[in-house]
Amino acid sequence: PSRADITYFGAGPALLPTSVLEEASQALLNYKDTGLGIAEHSHRSQYAADIINQAKSDLTTYLDIPEDYEILFMQGGGTGEFSATVYNLVGAWVTRKKAEILKQLGAQSEEEANQEELVTALKKAVDTELKLDYLVTGGWSLKAYQEAGRLLGPEYTNLATDSRTVNEGKFGKIPDESTWKLSKNAAMVYYCDNETVDGVEFPKFPDTLIPDSNGEGPIVVADMSSNILSRRIPVKNFSAIFFGAQKNLGSTGVTVVIIKKSLLPPACPQPSPALMRKLGLPVPPIVFSYETVAKNNSLYNTLSIFDVYIAGQVLKKLLATFPDKVDGQQAVADQKADIIYKALEAHPNVYRIVPDKSVRSRMNICFRVTINNDTDGTEARFLKEATAVGLTGLKGHRSVGGIRASNYNSIPLAGAQKLADFINNFAQA
Numbered sequence: 342p343s344r345a346d347i348t349y350f351g352a353g354p355a356l357l358p359t360s361v362l363e364e365a366s367q368a369l370l371n372y373k374d375t376g377l378g379i380a381e382h383s384h385r386s387q388y389a390a391d392i393i394n395q396a397k398s399d400l401t402t403y404l405d406i407p408e409d410y411e412i413l414f415m416q417g418g419g420t421g422e423f424s425a426t427v428y429n430l431v432g433a434w435v436t437r438k439k440a441e442i443l444k445q446l447g448a449q450s451e452e453e454a455n456q457e458e459l460v461t462a463l464k465k466a467v468d469t470e471l472k473l474d475y476l477v478t479g480g481w482s483l484k485a486y487q488e489a490g491r492l493l494g495p496e497y498t499n500l501a502t503d504s505r506t507v508n509e510g511k512f513g514k515i516p517d518e519s520t521w522k523l524s525k526n527a528a529m530v531y532y533c534d535n536e537t538v539d540g541v542e543f544p545k546f547p548d549t550l551i552p553d554s555n556g557e558g559p560i561v562v563a564d565m566s567s568n569i570l571s572r573r574i575p576v577k578n579f580s581a582i583f584f585g586a587q588k589n590l591g592s593t594g595v596t597v598v599i600i601k602k603s604l605l606p607p608a609c610p611q612p613s614p615a616l617m618r619k620l621g622l623p624v625p626p627i628v629f630s631y632e633t634v635a636k637n638n639s640l641y642n643t644l645s646i647f648d649v650y651i652a653g654q655v656l657k658k659l660l661a662t663f664p665d666k667v668d669g670q671q672a673v674a675d676q677k678a679d680i681i682y683k684a685l686e687a688h689p690n691v692y693r694i695v696p697d698k699s700v701r702s703r704m705n706i707c708f709r710v711t712i713n714n715d716t717d718g719t720e721a722r723f724l725k726e727a728t729a730v731g732l733t734g735l736k737g738h739r740s741v742g743g744i745r746a747s748n749y750n751s752i753p754l755a756g757a758q759k760l761a762d763f764i765n766n767f768a769q770a
């Protein structure tokens with residue numbers, strides 16, 4: 342089949358706009374008439390710097406990112422960020438705690454303080470107060486929570502909520518906020534805004550985590566790997582947001598971090614490796630150090646400029662398509678999800694939507710198909726017949742089975758409509 346015959350609903354890497362790929366194929370051979378391709382130019386070249394700066398600027402425009410945020414391009418994927426967030430946010434917590442203790446000790450600086458006193462007080466604070474809170478609402482936040490326990494020791498992690506406790510051991514709901522057990526002064530409250538495997542999306546920013554009128558609130562970190570660029574987000578409520586590029590932004594190979602500058606130097610330098618070792622806390626590998634990446638405008642080491650270029654081209658296309666930026670894309674994303682969910686709801690004896698209605702993802706639509714009490718056989722037939730008409734990539738994640746339609750930004754409205762028609766026709770037949 343040709344590219345034009347297929348609507349690909351795979352969960353990631355996802356479909357990229359054809360026009361972006363056509364231009365990219367030229368850029369790979371000869372970028373801006375230099376005779377060299379974009380993947381061959383030095384990451385130290387002006388071309389690279391321009392691509393990074395333009396992508397940052399367009400992302401800022403598209404999402405209305407406030408000025409007091411920095412944008413980092415990193416490697417290691419969403420999984421790398423499960424680790425990076427732990428290292429960096431624990432470091433930031435130690436820096437804040439150290440400032441508090443120095444004040445109590447009446448010292449102007451770390452050097453001036455009695456080192457033994459300082460380390461003893463800090464160690465005590467680490468042992469009794471340091472906590473990382475996780476809202477576990479699906480497979481990806483579970484992985485992040487487990488990684489924090491692996492890096493730090495489970496005694497430092499707090500499972501503030503776990504969806505499985507309110508849904509018969511399975512993901513698919515988000516427990517009521519009043520039941521969340523948040524720690525006092527957590528190093529971060531972490532959650533995954535859209536759970537790709539389980540089809541669960543936070544309907545909005547959690548009320549309990551909204552900062553007060555002075556802007557004071559918990560340190561909130563969110564994984565938006567699978568729903569970024571698809572709806573407006575209140576960036577100012579977050580300390581950090583991260584996402585792999587490969588679903589809604591671009592190709593696999595770069596991960597974006599949007600981080601509040603108050604977590605970076607000069608406001609918040611990371612503690613020295615020597616101090617972290619004395620406290621028994623881990624020191625980040627340098628490629629995962631946000632302050633190192635920020636200081637070098639994402640070019641501490643060789644970055645895949647090609648992948649940043651692709652992300653930049655996708656952003657350019659989004660900005661050209663939607664004069665009202667992310668709000669425009671949000672309206673389309675909502676409409677596409679609505680069409681597909683409506684088709685599923687029209688045949689309740691055939692389709693069962695997996696997550697609870699209150700937390701249904703607009704991006705990853707997870708459902709089961711059963712006819713004559715046969716789910717496995719019916720789903721196999723559903724996938725086969727869908728593929729035959731060019732609707733591909735619909736198989737659910739291997740850990741949960743079923744069907745999953747990943748309805749990312751590059752799926753056109755007509756593609757969502759084609760799937761909805763197929764869902765209707767399959768049930769009627």
Ligand code: PLP
Pocket residue numbers: 352353417418419420421481533535536537538564565566567585
């Ligand atoms: N977070 C979410 C929400 C994801 O969907 C994924 C991958 O699909 C990841 C994290 C892991 O990303 P990566 O494969 O880039 O490490």
